[in-house]
Amino acid sequence: MAAVKSVRKMYGLCFHAVRQTAGLKWSRLLQQRTFRVSAVHQQQPFDSTLEKPQFPGASAEFVDQLEFIQPNVISGIPVYRVMDRQGNIINPSQDPQLPKEAVLNFYQKMTLLNTMDRILYESQRQGRISFYMTNYGEEGTHIGSAAALDPNDLVFGQYREAGVLMYRGFPLDYFMAQCYANADDLGKGRQMPVHYGSRDLNFVTISSPLATQIPQAAGAAYAIKRENLDRVVICYFGEGAASEGDAHAGFNFSATLECPLIFFCRNNGYAISTPTNEQYRGDGIAARGPGYGMLSIRVDGNDVFAVYNATKEARRRAVAENQPFLIEAMTYRIGHHSTSDDSSAYRSVDEVNYWDKQDHPISRLRHYMTARGWWSEDDERSWRKQSRKTVMEAFERAEKRLKPKPELLFTDVYEEMTPHISKQRESMWRHLQQYKEHYPLDLYDK
C-alpha cells in the first residue's frame, strides 16, 4: 500500500506541475486523464523478510520443479465471432443491434471499395496507373473497425486499409487523384499509388516502410493522452509487418507509457509469398499481446460485427484507462499481394476460391441483411450499377486531369524553401527551357 500511496503522491505532483503550466499556450490541456494507479504495474516493494522472490524484474512465486513453459499453439486464442457464415447471429447478447441505415452503410462502403478495387486493378493491368493493391477479403476489417471509432480518432495504417478512408467519406475523386498522381492529389503526386492520407479525416499518410507507423502511433497516442480529450489512436498492420523490430518497439512503448491506442493486426495468412508458418511459430500475433502486458483479442475478420464489437470495446477502455489494446483480425488475402505479384506462384486456386466464395465479409453481411428483408436482388443489382457508375465517372475525371506542376518536386522538403534547394529548382527550370522537347511538360500543370 505504501507504494500505491507514494505513486499517488507523485501523480499529484505531476498534476500540480501541469496545472501550473496549463493555459500558457495550449488551453485545451486542462488536467491529465486518469493514469492507472495499480500496484501490479509498479515494481514490487523490497522486503527481505518475506519468503518469496525479491527480484525486481518480476512478481512471481518460487517453484521447486524444473518445468519449461509450453507455448499453446495447437489450441490457440479463440476467434471471437458474432454471426456465422450464413449471417445468423450466434449469441443474441453479442448482437450490436445496429440500425438498418448503419448496416446498409457498412455494406455499401464495403462493396464500393470492392468496385473501386476492381476498376483500379484493371486500370493498372492496362498500364493506366503504375501500381495498385486491392483489399479483397479484408473489407470487413476496415469498415467494422472504422465504424467503431470516433471520426476524430487518429488512424495510422499500413496500405491495405482504404476502407477506413472510404468509411470516413474520403471522396472517390481523391482516391483516384492519388493513384493517378494528378494535380488534385492531396499528396501532390509524390508517392506511389494507394499511399493515401487525409488531414481532414485524421488518416495519417501511408508510407511504404513496414511497421514504422507502429511506434509513431504510440507517440501520437501519448500526446493525445496529455491533451486530455476523448480520442484514441488506431494503428493497423499486417501479420508480416508484426515481425519488424518497430512492432516490438511500439507494443512495448505503448504498454510502459500507458498509451490510449488500439493495435489492429490484419492476419491474412501471407506476407507477399511468405505463409505465416515462416513468419512466426507462436500462436499468431494476439498471443504476443499479454507478453507486453497488453489486453488482447482475436476476432473473425470476415465478421464485420465481431470486428465492430471488439474495436468499440477496446476504444471505450483505451480512452478510460489509458492503455493499449491488441486486436488480431483473422482473415484471408483473396487478391494478389499487389499488381506486381502473381499469387498463384505460391498458393492454390482452390484455397483462394474457398475464401472468395464461401467465407467472404461482404457476402456474410449480405446474408444478414437479406434475412432481415433489408436487401433484395433488385437492390443489389441497382446498387452495383450505381456504384460502378460513380467509380467510373471519378476514374475518367482523374485520368483527364493534368499532373501537378513540376515546381512541387521541390517544396515541402523542409517547411521553408532552403537556398540550396531553391538553387536546384532554378537550375532545373533553366535546363527545361533549353531541352523542353525531351520532357513530358504538356502533361503537367503550368
Next chain:
Amino acid sequence: MAAAARFFIRGANSKLATTNSFGASLLKLSPSCSSRTKTQQRHAAHFTFQPDPVPTQYGPTQKMNLFQSITSALDNTLANDPTAVIFGEDVAFGGVFRCTVGLRDKYGKDRVFNTPLCEQGIVGFGIGVAVAGATAIAEIQFADYIFPAFDQIVNEAAKYRYRSGNMFDCGNLTIRAPWGCVGHGSLYHSQSPEAFFAHCPGIKIVIPRGPVQAKGLLLSCIADKNPCIFFEPKILYRAAVEQVPVEAYAIPLSQAEILQEGSDVTLVAWGTQIHVVREVAAMAQEKLGVSCEVIDLQTILPWDVETICKSVVKTGRLLISHEAPVTGGFAAEISSTVQEECFLNLEAPIARVCGYDTPFPHIFEPFYIPDKWKCFDAIKRMINY
C-alpha cells in the same frame, strides 16, 4: 546496441563509487581531470576550450558548462511550451550525462520520462508525438547508438512533410545525442555520424562548439518546424564553461560563424574541432606568420555555403577538419562545393584533415584524431604549394 552501453555503465559504476553516471565517469577519466594515476594517465587534452565573450544582449548570464546549458535550454522549453516532452533512456533521473537533472521534479513525470531501451522506438515515438502536434525532444544516449533509428530518421522523419503534401509533418521533433571523441570511448562512444545524415534531405543537423551556442542552437532546433538532430560534443559537457544567458534565446540555424578574421587561409570545423583549429590558427600566425580565418559551420545540413565561399574567395585557401573518417565525410561535400563556386580563387588544393578510414580505436586515439599538429602541417604544405 545500447546493451553494450548499459554494460559499460555498470562496469564504470563498480569501479568508481563516487559517481552514479556513465557520463560523469567517462569525463572523470578524461584528460582534463587532475586526479590522474599512472595507470589512468592518458595523452594530454587534444584541445583547449576558449570561452566566447560574455553575451550581453540576452539579459543576465550565469556560469554554465555545456551539460548545464543544455539543461537550461530544456528548462526554458518546458516552461514555455506545455506540450513539450523529453524522453529517452535514463533521462528521468537526470541522464547519464546529467543533461536532464531536476527537470522531472520541476515539470512532472509525464513530461520527462524514461522509455524502454530501444532507439528505433524512441525516434518512432518522437515522430508520433510531433505528428500529433506536441513538441518532442528525444534523447539517444550516444550518437553511436542512433543507427537502429536510422530508418525512422531517414525514411520517416525526413520525408513526412514531403510525402504527405504538407498534410502531416514531424517538425516539432528534436533528437539530441552526445557526439564525438572523449579520450577513451573507443568504437561505440566516440563516433561522429553527421555525414550519414547529411545525405538525407528533410532533416537538419546541428553541432555546437560550447555552452552559449549549445543553448541558442538547441532552442532554435526545438522551435524549428523541421525535424532536427542536435549533436552535443560530450568531451565538452564538463570541460567547456562560460557565461550563458539564463533566459531563452535563439542562434539561427544554417548560419556559420566567423570566429576569427584572417586573410591567408580559411579553416572550417565544427564541434570540439573548432577549438583545435583555433589553436592551429594561433600556431600558424606565430610560427609561419600566416593569417587564418576560423569558421564554425554549426549547421551541417542545410549548411551555410555563402559564408564559407565568401571567405575562400578572400583567402584563396581552405582547410576543413573533422573527427569523422575522411571518405564520405562532410568535408568532401564542402570541398567539392567550394571548388565549384570558387575555382578561380583557389590557390592550392583544398585540404581535408580528418579521422582515418578506420573504426574509432581505443588505445590509439591520440594517433587517430586530426589534432593540431596534423592540421598545422596541412597549413604549412598548403602555404608552400
